[in-house]
Amino acid sequence: MSDRARDPPPERTDFEELEDADDLFPEPAATEESGPASLTAEDISTNSNGPKQDSQFDEDPEDLFAEATEEVSLDSPERDVLLSDGPSPAITPITPPTSVITPCLGHDDMFTHSSFDEIEEEEGGDLFDMHIAVSDPEKVGDGMNAYMAYKVTTKTPMSMFKRGEFSVKRRFSDFLGLHSKLASKYLHIGYIVPPAPEKSIVGMTKVKVGKEDQSSNEFVEKRRSALERYLMRTVKHPVLRKDPDVMQFLESSDLPRAVNTQALSSAGLLRMVNKAADAVNKMTIKMNESDAWFEEKQQHFENLDVQLRKLHASVESLVCHRKELSVNTAQFAKSAAMLGNSEDHTALSRALSQLAEVEEKIDQLHQDQANADFYLFSELLGDYVRLITAVKGVFDHRMKTWQKWQDSQMLLQKKREAEAKLQFTNKPDKLQQAKDEIKEVSPRLSDTWTQIVFI
Numbered sequence: 001m002s003d004r005a006r007d008p009p010p011e012r013t014d015f016e017e018l019e020d021a022d023d024l025f026p027e028p029a030a031t032e033e034s035g036p037a038s039l040t041a042e043d044i045s046t047n048s049n050g051p052k053q054d055s056q057f058d059e060d061p062e063d064l065f066a067e068a069t070e071e072v073s074l075d076s077p078e079r080d081v082l083l084s085d086g087p088s089p090a091i092t093p094i095t096p097p098t099s100v101i102t103p104c105l106g107h108d109d110m111f112t113h114s115s116f117d118e119i120e121e122e123e124g125g126d127l128f129d130m131h132i133a134v135s136d137p138e139k140v141g142d143g144m145n146a147y148m149a150y151k152v153t154t155k156t157p158m159s160m161f162k163r164g165e166f167s168v169k170r171r172f173s174d175f176l177g178l179h180s181k182l183a184s185k186y187l188h189i190g191y192i193v194p195p196a197p198e199k200s201i202v203g204m205t206k207v208k209v210g211k212e213d214q215s216s217n218e219f220v221e222k223r224r225s226a227l228e229r230y231l232m233r234t235v236k237h238p239v240l241r242k243d244p245d246v247m248q249f250l251e252s253s254d255l256p257r258a259v260n261t262q263a264l265s266s267a268g269l270l271r272m273v274n275k276a277a278d279a280v281n282k283m284t285i286k287m288n289e290s291d292a293w294f295e296e297k298q299q300h301f302e303n304l305d306v307q308l309r310k311l312h313a314s315v316e317s318l319v320c321h322r323k324e325l326s327v328n329t330a331q332f333a334k335s336a337a338m339l340g341n342s343e344d345h346t347a348l349s350r351a352l353s354q355l356a357e358v359e360e361k362i363d364q365l366h367q368d369q370a371n372a373d374f375y376l377f378s379e380l381l382g383d384y385v386r387l388i389t390a391v392k393g394v395f396d397h398r399m400k401t402w403q404k405w406q407d408s409q410m411l412l413q414k415k416r417e418a419e420a421k422l423q424f425t426n427k428p429d430k431l432q433q434a435k436d437e438i439k440e441v442s443p444r445l446s447d448t449w450t451q452i453v454f455i
Contacts, residue, residue, distance in 0.1 A: 174255060
């Protein structure tokens, strides 16, 4: 009786029903253990929503999670790629410095790396599949007349080449000549031509007159890797790889020697003077940019150039410190080994010898890390810095074209004013000459404006 006296009013009977409904939770668990059976009327108590809803569940038991089970498929192709024994197509393993270029993917993995250019080429029927390797650097000649020759091997099934695999010998000036030809053809129409590696007078002089030491070998390997990346970036461009000069460079065994590529020559001095003049003109010319897109992109590349140069300098400093750490670790290992050999105490001598072995392994790890940071990170940043310089060169060429258009407009205005004066003074002999000059200037003005529009 006392328990019933403490019972809540009738309004709290719902709470009691909820307490009784706690027994419903073990029942679904039991059904899950027995198997994925559908809900039946016997499994639902009388305190539920009623038999009307139970009949609805019995009529359509597969509508609960049918869509979810169809969407989550364990046999999807993406899962097969991720669970395959081979390396994942999205993660490229670290390779030695001689193979920085990632090889072309097979047809099965192409869907994960397809770009807009590759889609266009696939529609055209000639998919880009090309690999170029620069290898076997060898010194030709003696003294200051010596130069380095590289073997350029191309492998491709593309139909525009005569063979599937061919090799040629090229010197460094040939690469510079190829870049000069491509820049003269495509820079003025707005194409971004990948820049060639920069000349190094000090490094090449050491290779020419010095003996083969570690610094010379590192310089040659660095240049070889840079030339390989330059050619791969060039042939990845859908327009540049079809250029006759590029195809001749890759296939022809007899290539005309490139001229005006030496740094210490009259052509080299002329290039330096032209660069200085362009820098002065860039500071003096103020272009009234009417296109917001060009203004935004130019500012974006200016900021990106500054930040990438800072990052590149920091990474180069990091590589230098890692190399110094490797040298110091090697010296410490050598000193520990010598100390262990001269120690009379057997246990201490053995401990010092083991310490020297551990330090030698640490030295090798530091060397590998420094090489990886240099070839996979520092050199990549340097390539992007030079590539942004090429992009800025396209913007500068557009500005020079705009200045040329302004000068042509002023010249045409002067010619028309002179024609008006001659008509007013009634001088027919000079009037025809003025009209001819106007006809000569007008197409030039139209061509300059066309270049500005296309760039």
